[in-house]
Amino acid sequence: METPLVLHAERLTKRYGRRVALADCDLMIPRGHIVGLVGPNGAGKSTLLQLASGLIGPTSGTLSVLGSRPAANAAHLARVGFVAQDTPLYASLSVADHLKMGAWLNPSWDLALAERRIAEVGLDPAQQAGRLSGGQRAQLAMTIAAAKRPELLIFDEPAAALDPLARRGFMHSLVEFVGELGASAVLSSHLLSDVEQVCDYLVVLCDSRIQVAGPVRELLASHHRVIGDPATIAGVEVIWAEHGRAVVRGDAAVRARDAGPVTLEELVLAYMSRSAVTGAVSRESAAVAR
């Protein structure tokens, strides 16, 4: 039976020497979503995406992608499209050469889809990749990943280098591609506005650990902004509190006076702030213990 999960991590840990990039991460992401992976610099986002694409292996724990070990074999590689952070392309090859190479390397290559998207975004097939703008490079890299007709597209900060207009166009193409392919997608981003625009599933990763994960709509419904001391509301988890304002999780908050809905940005910042505090405390106690 086909697995309902695109990513399934159990106690997934990755160390680079003594540096911990991911620690004991558990994650179950169902198919059919556009997943936004957010977190501060150095949180472990690229590490998680590189593990998912099979570029690196875990130190311990397990990760399965579409039900198999990442990059388990050629057939599995064809089911996953990965666009790395720096959209690597061959500078001296033309746009058309990239499409030819894609066709040569991928048995399920959809040339018609690739040529149509190249035309739609206004790329000249004869242009050398090294002379493309950042936005054009990103569009070409996404087209190459999507023309494999993968079941899962993974993007590591796909639009980081783009101006706001190019970014909006890129994100729009991404949603169209995912819809057309009937695929799932996971993208990391620092730009919460991008995540808000396209993602229906959120993973917040801070300090090497998953802080929260779930469908955006459910997360927004289960978290609340409250004014005053959250300790007075029974049955909620306080995610973050400062200067008489708080973000809490739990339906009991709905009945509290001065409770209101949170925005995606408030929710993400609450988890990031909590992690910054707990991370600092645990690093301090580790230092004392040594």
Ligand SMILES: Nc1ncnc2c1ncn2[C@@H]1O[C@H](COP(=O)(O)OP(=O)(O)OP(=O)(O)O)[C@@H](O)[C@H]1O
């Ligand atoms: N090849 C490597 N060798 C050693 N340490 C690494 C390597 N790659 C990542 N790290 C470390 O692992 C941690 C997580 O890095 P990672 O690149 O996954 O974070 P990130 O969330 O993608 O950050 P950013 O948002 O800045 O891209 C960091 O402390 C980083 O220094």
